[in-house]
Amino acid sequence: MTYVVLEGPDGCGKSSQAVALAAWLRDQGRGVVHVREPGSTPVGEALRQLLLATSTGELRPITEALLFSAARAELVANVIAPAVQRGDVVVAERCYLSTVVYQSLAVAGGLDVEQILDVTRAAHGAHLPDVIFVLDVDAEVARGRRRTRSADRIEARGDGYHDRVRAGFVRACELEVRARRIDATRSFDDVQADLRAQVAGWTA
Ligand SMILES: Nc1ncnc2c1ncn2[C@@H]1O[C@H](COP(=O)(O)OP(=O)(O)OP(=O)(O)O)[C@@H](O)[C@H]1O
Ligand SMILES: [Mg+2]
Structure with missing residues (x-):
């Protein structure tokens, strides 16, 4: 398994866990x-700015x-697929599961999950994640972890929205065979140890 995704609500710990997991994998000689979604390509970072700016409305x-899928298509083709081809491990923050949650399960009037999966198949081609770790925290804990910075366009949507996002991720774990739910209310070190233990078997 070489394409590993960390998923979950804003503030659950994706970025910090990804940095630690990537450093540990490098120490193993891998x-x-x-990468982060949206982003990690020039057009992806430009779309990220557009998508997260409160001025976008x-x-x-x-x-x-x-727009998220467009950023994803560039990332998969230009960065992820070549990395997997070289034998590197890809540690990605977010993937199409975020689109399933934020543009379908967590919004009234959202898209059908099947519509999103159709676009996803077009964006990914054959290069799908091997495993998606969903860092599950309740909205209260996530809010506490986000406290130190100002909210982006999507984070600014309020408490009820964040509860629906959390419930959406729980539902997405049931729908998506690649997803594994991780209890991320635990300490940072406990969550990291869990991730390493699960990854260790495949990357040796
Ligand atoms: N298990 C944990 N226990 C306590 N604090 C944590 C834990 N995991 C991460 N944090 C802290 O919570 C804050 C948010 O974490 P981080 O930025 O990694 O989340 P994120 O999921 O990447 O958020 P975003 O979706 O907004 O990018 C950081 O200050 C981080 O150090
Ligand atoms: Mg982050």
């Missing part, structure tokens, strides 16, 4: 490519799904 779920 080549590691750490509200967008339709279909518009958001297509």
Whole structure:
């Protein structure tokens, strides 16, 4: 398994766990490519700015799904597929499961999951994640972890929204065979140890 995703609500710990996991894998002698969605390509970072800026205002779920998927298509083709081809491990923050949650399960009037999966198949081709670790925290804990910084366009949507995002990720874990739910309310070190233990078997 070489394409590993960390998923979950804003503030659950994706970025910090990804940095630690990537460093540990490098210590094991593996080549590691750490990417974030949307982003990690020039067009992806430009779309990230657009998608997260509060000045962008509200967008339709279909518009958001297509823009996130456009960033994803560039990332998969230009960065992830070549890395996997070289034998590197890819550690990615977020993947299409975020699109399933944020543009379908967590929004009234969102897209059908099947519509999102159709676009996802087009964006990924054959290069799908091997495993998606969903860092599950309740909205209260996530809010506490986000406290030190100002909210982006999506984070600013309020408490009820964050509860629906958390429930959406729990539902997504049931729908998606690649997803593994991780209890991320535990200490940082406990969560990291769990991730390493699960990854260790495949990357040796
Ligand atoms: N298990 C943990 N226990 C306590 N604090 C944590 C834990 N995991 C991460 N944190 C802290 O919570 C904050 C948010 O973590 P981080 O930025 O990694 O989350 P994120 O999922 O990447 O958020 P975003 O979706 O907004 O990018 C950071 O200050 C981080 O150090
Ligand atoms: Mg982050």
